[in-house]
Amino acid sequence: MTRTPFLPSRAAGLDRLARFQAHMGRTYARSRNHDYGRHDHSRVSQLSPWIRTRLITEQETVAAALARHSFSSAEKFVQEVCWRTYWKGWLQHRPSVWSSYIEARNAAFAEARADTRLSETYEAALNGRTGIAVFDAWMTELAETGYLHNHARMWASSIWIHTLRLPWALGADHFLHHLIDGDAASNTLSWRWVAGLHTEGKTYAARPANIETYAATRFRAELGPDWRRGLDRLVMPAAPIAGFPNPPASRLPEISASPAGPVGLLLCEEDLHPASLIPATSQVRAVAGVCFADARSPRGASGPAGEFSRGAVDSGLCAAAQLWAAPATRLDDTAPLGEALQAWARDHMLTDLVIAEPPVGWARTQLDPLRLELARIGLTLHYLRRDWDKQFWPHAQRGFFALKKKLPAILDRLELTG
Ligand SMILES: Cc1cc2nc3c(=O)[nH]c(=O)nc-3n(C[C@H](O)[C@H](O)[C@H](O)COP(=O)(O)OP(=O)(O)OC[C@H]3O[C@@H](n4cnc5c(N)ncnc54)[C@H](O)[C@@H]3O)c2cc1C
Structure with a gap:
């Protein structure tokens, strides 16, 4: 599939949506976890910059999937699109998680200014000079392209937190600075999830065997036989980070209807x-x-x-x-x-x-x-x-599973069926 660069227009987003439509079924479910590198992200849609800004909406993305595939074939793709909605809805119920991230980030910047070891490790991570070859390659790709594959985001954030022992909020900030699809909810809550803060006590550990399965082809070609350098440093199992517990969900603010006049x-x-x-x-x-x-x-x-x-x-x-x-x-x-x-x-x-x-x-x-x-x-x-948010957000107060169970009924109400 030929790729266009990230052009910030609805036409470019719709063009990518149409080109990826055929791949939204079982092919996506089978191959989406592979990271083949910046020249071949064709197993995933790379639609996130347009969906994040709603130049194209979640609703029309899901409609495109279900126009071409049955719900059971496109279920994985539809669920991934709904992860964005889930993260947004979850944060909407807990705005203080965003403010506590800002506080943690500001405190971590102050700490890095005062602590030489921390600032050196932070600089090495930012510039892709940690000696963990795959991590360094992801950091370079992020800085040069503004995009990383989802699995790469998971591995890189895990190494940042659990192996390099850098503050998670500095990593979240680094991603936000660079990502073209930079998004407050998806980014902050994914970093918290990797750190073990979202699902209490459950962290995400990057494992060499998993990286080998899903990214070895890329790295053998890009980095040569030495591509595993530093993987023996990866920390497993990864212990959860202390602090920042989830506050209880608050009610969503009431929203008015559009006024009738000008x-x-x-x-x-x-x-x-x-x-x-x-x-x-x-x-x-x-x-x-x-x-x-x-x-x-x-x-x-x-x-x-x-x-x-x-x-x-x-x-x-x-x-x-x-x-x-x-x-x-x-x-x-x-x-x-x-x-x-x-x-x-x-x-x-x-x-x-x-x-x-x-x-x-x-x-x-x-x-x-x-x-x-x-x-x-x-x-x-x-x-x-939006109707989309009205339908989904009330189900985004707990884990994603609760929302996933409601998915067919919600899609039905939105008149989206495969
Ligand atoms: C540490 C970390 C940080 C992240 N930061 C961001 C961020 O700032 N902005 C952002 O948009 N996404 C973020 N994500 C989620 C996800 O990685 C990207 O949305 C996805 O990689 C975008 O690529 P794609 O469009 O090719 O996805 P595809 O696999 O083609 O998925 C289709 C669409 O589903 C949605 N989606 C897929 N996976 C996720 C997910 N895990 N969470 C939320 N939505 C998803 C996106 O809208 C995406 O465009 C982050 C994930 C991690 C682990």
Whole structure:
């Protein structure tokens, strides 16, 4: 299958979706765990940058799978797409897990500045110079391409935490900085899961035999006969990291319906397909786009990650402006957002603004206080929740298994059947 680079447009996402559609059945279930390296990630879809920004939605991805395959053939692929929804829903019920990650990350950066051993190991990991050949290759691939195969993310994060004994929050930050699909829920909660914090006491240990089964072809070709160098250092079994217990699930905040009158539509990189959120007949008077890409990490977003996010916002903005024949404004990422939004609302005589509900993460951290600031001057920023999220999130309070059991019934309600 020919691969296109990650182009930040819905057209490019739909093109990749169509090309991968034939592979979403049993072929995916059989071969998805193999990491054949950056030149051959063809066993997986690499759709995550588009799904993460909702340039293409989970719903249409699952619809594409079930249009071509029966549910039983495409079940694995559908479940993987729903893992993203599960992580988001789980974090939505426990926003304090995001804030405790931010605290842990900031504390770990301070510790690394003060501790020479830690800062040297951290630098070696970032730059792929640890002497564990496969880990170093994954770190280089991550920095150069902004993407890693799921199994590689699992192995690399496990080695980071359990073998190099680096703080998990520094690893999560490093991934977020580089990943084009960088996502608050999927990233933070996957790192916590590997560390043994998500499922209490259960860690993920990278095992040489498992790496051999699923990645030896890649590494023999890339690194030669010495590719196993350092694998004897891998720590097994991996002991869970102490601290950061899961708080109980809180209720999801109530969400209002879209207002009936004229609205201003605000878009950010969390959800860029308003055409499937708001009826085409809505009175969208103006559209504005803002990108929070650099707020994901104290190091900002890497070149490829930032470019994708900004390009994705521009693409979503342009499509929405065309759909509603409304003027489009790209808000300056570096200026105070409250003032820019007020000026934009004034120019278009708006009192009601709408945005797809931002999931817990860095964009929401910016938008929640802004919403209060706008309310004080009579501007309402309405958060709109997708049917997909309404259906799935209530089942994302415990483990993934609980959600998986409900999957056929939910897909039925969403009129998605194989
Ligand atoms: C430590 C760690 C960090 C991660 N960080 C991120 C992140 O920041 N952003 C992100 O989008 N994903 C993250 N993931 C999840 C997963 O690795 C990627 O979504 C997946 O590799 C994307 O590649 P793909 O599109 O080819 O996946 P495919 O195998 O083709 O799967 C199809 C779609 O299903 C979803 N999906 C698949 N696996 C997962 C999963 N384990 N969790 C959540 N969704 C999944 C994605 O939307 C993906 O595009 C992380 C996983 C780990 C172990």
